[in-house]
Amino acid sequence: AQKITQTQPGMFVQEKEAVTLDCTYDTSDQSYGLFWYKQPSSGEMIFLIYQGSYDEQNATEGRYSLNFQKARKSANLVISASQLGDSAMYFCAMREAEQGAQKLVFGQGTRLTINP
Amino acid sequence: NAGVMQNPRHLVRRRGQEARLRCSPMKGHSHVYWYRQLPEEGLKFMVYLQKENIIDESGMPKERFSAEFPKEGPSILRIQQVVRGDSAAYFCASSFTWGTPNEKLFFGSGTQLSVL
Numbered sequence: 001a002q003k004i005t006q007t008q009p010g011m012f013v014q015e016k017e018a019v020t021l022d023c024t025y026d027t028s029d030q031s032y033g034l035f036w037y038k039q040p041s042s043g044e045m046i047f048l049i050y051q052g053s054y055d056e057q058n059a060t061e062g063r064y065s066l067n068f069q070k071a072r073k074s075a076n077l078v079i080s081a082s083q084l085g086d087s088a089m090y091f092c093a094m095r096e097a098e099q100g101a102q103k104l105v106f107g108q109g110t111r112l113t114i115n116p
Numbered sequence: 117n118a119g120v121m122q123n124p125r126h127l128v129r130r131r132g133q134e135a136r137l138r139c140s141p142m143k144g145h146s147h148v149y150w151y152r153q154l155p156e157e158g159l160k161f162m163v164y165l166q167k168e169n170i171i172d173e174s175g176m177p178k179e180r181f182s183a184e185f186p187k188e189g190p191s192i193l194r195i196q197q198v199v200r201g202d203s204a205a206y207f208c209a210s211s212f213t214w215g216t217p218n219e220k221l222f223f224g225s226g227t228q229l230s231v232l
Contacts (some may be wrong), residue, residue: 103161
């Protein structure tokens with residue numbers, strides 16, 4: 001079963017608009033963490049934001065915020081006031097604790113293109 | 117404060133040759149993870165190592181692939197008798213502590229392996 005699902009293979013957004021990238025996850029653990037990473041065309045993986053399963057507040061990091069809806073098992077990334085430099089692949093990932101797993105499980109990614 | 121260093125950045129091998137990919141974790145990090153990324157896909161976990169120990173190799177192919185993280189020196193991912201299907205980007209990540217859910221992984225820039 002797919003642990004992390006990103007349903008948007010590609011998105012096109014006008015510069016300065018806000019954009020929401022979808023992510024749903026599947027776990028039976030009570031304790032887990034959700035991450036978003038950005039991968040520009042240069043290839044490196046850049047950490048953006050983290051949300052813990054017990055965190056009551058939605059995580060925010062500058063222009064990035066995470067819309068965490070635990071009951072729906074969704075952790076959407078919101079980028080406010082998009083910039084041309086935001087064009088990249090974006091990956092949602094989950095880390096489970098109770099299963100003893102040490103690994104991050106990644107979704108397939110969403111390719112975001114910001115148009116001027 | 118150097119990040120995770122991977123080398124080489126690009127590696128070209130002919131079928132049947134050996135590929136050795138190196139990863140130096142961030143200073144102070146003793147946990148190393150290797151991931152593989154096929155084109156247009158997310159990262160897939162391969163192996164998790166601590167110094168001199170393989171902790172989780174559930175994502176490693178059973179044959180031809182091996183990994184080590186010696187007491188001194190970088191972590192090495194070794195692929196023997198490479199085949200075209202091994203062509204991918206191989207990412208190394210490191211972390212400071214043992215895998216709690218909020219443990220952020222810091223990624224290197226990856227090694228792009230091309231098998232001719």
